[in-house]
Amino acid sequence: xxxxxxxxxxxxxxxxxxxxxxxxxxxxxxxxxxxxxxxxxxxxxxxxxxxxxxxxxxxxxxxxxxxxxxxxxxxxxxxxxxxxxxxxxxxxxxxxxxxxxxxxxxxxxxxxxxxxxxxxxxxxxxxxxxxxxxxxxxxxxxxxxxxxxxxxxxxxxxxxxxxxxxxxxxxxxxxxxxxxxxxxxxxxxxxxxxxxxxxxx
Numbered sequence: 001x002x003x004x005x006x007x008x009x010x011x012x013x014x015x016x017x018x019x020x021x022x023x024x025x026x027x028x029x030x031x032x033x034x035x036x037x038x039x040x041x042x043x044x045x046x047x048x049x050x051x052x053x054x055x056x057x058x059x060x061x062x063x064x065x066x067x068x069x070x071x072x073x074x075x076x077x078x079x080x081x082x083x084x085x086x087x088x089x090x091x092x093x094x095x096x097x098x099x100x101x102x103x104x105x106x107x108x109x110x111x112x113x114x115x116x117x118x119x120x121x122x123x124x125x126x127x128x129x130x131x132x133x134x135x136x137x138x139x140x141x142x143x144x145x146x147x148x149x150x151x152x153x154x155x156x157x158x159x160x161x162x163x164x165x166x167x168x169x170x171x172x173x174x175x176x177x178x179x180x181x182x183x184x185x186x187x188x189x190x191x192x193x194x195x196x197x198x199x200x201x
Contacts, residue, residue: 031184032183033183034154034187035058035189036151036186036189038147039051039149039175040168051167054167056150056162057163057165058160058161058162060158061158061161076121084114114197115198117198118172144166161176173194175193177191
């Protein structure tokens, strides 16, 4: 036994890297958290379409300008849903069953308004990022990979709204989700509920 120990000691002196080295993984900074997620859309046929290279934004909720963006976004989505419902009611009106050209015009209005809504969201995010991002822009940003996955590290605890903009299949899509971040924890999201989807032009 003594000879074996002496031999090991000699090996350790001559070849310091010969013995297994203890490795440590860097710890997350105290008081922060990790957010991972996957963003995708499910078609009417049941196919899963990942959000390829989509932009992920985290807006802090509460009494901040982030909350103003959140309220504005939700209000715009609700207003658009009401407008969209009215246009669909016109298309489905039996009195217009024989008026194909008028129905086509209304259907085109539906597509245009959807694209305009998404352009407005993109513009608002872009305008906020031109200002002081600590006060106006998203608190954190990331980009999804080819599978729709993303990761954001060192997030401060709090309530956030996750806003994702990108393509899924043949659609230009907006995803919106609320998330609470707890210090020291890892939160995993699956964003599949689409807030708005428009056919790519």
